[in-house]
Amino acid sequence: MNRRTATGHRAASPQRGRRWSQHVTETSDAMDLDQGVFAQSSAQAIARSLKRSAERSRRRKSDPFRSAMSMLNFYINRAGHRLPATRKRRLEAAKRALRQLFHRPQPGAAR
Numbered sequence: 001m002n003r004r005t006a007t008g009h010r011a012a013s014p015q016r017g018r019r020w021s022q023h024v025t026e027t028s029d030a031m032d033l034d035q036g037v038f039a040q041s042s043a044q045a046i047a048r049s050l051k052r053s054a055e056r057s058r059r060r061k062s063d064p065f066r067s068a069m070s071m072l073n074f075y076i077n078r079a080g081h082r083l084p085a086t087r088k089r090r091l092e093a094a095k096r097a098l099r100q101l102f103h104r105p106q107p108g109a110a111r
Helices: 020-027 043-056 064-082 085-101
Strands: none
Touching: 043 064, 043 085, 064 085
């Protein structure tokens, strides 16, 4: 039976739980991440860890840069409004650092 919330959205199924994004992160074919990668205190450290994981992974379906950036965006998007501003700034800085590590141009940069 589909339960609906007051806003008309389907309520989370008690069998599935509410941690599907954690399950996706742990079991997807994207790549294997170091434990606590997104909780690190430095944007550079986050970017280096993502780069290392993406280059070592044999389960990724795309090039290392796209896999690493996708995982970072997935984490930011799933955290949503619960992500504190300081952590969001650090993760956005990690995106810039990741682009530098992979020698990719920054968005909006003159070509």
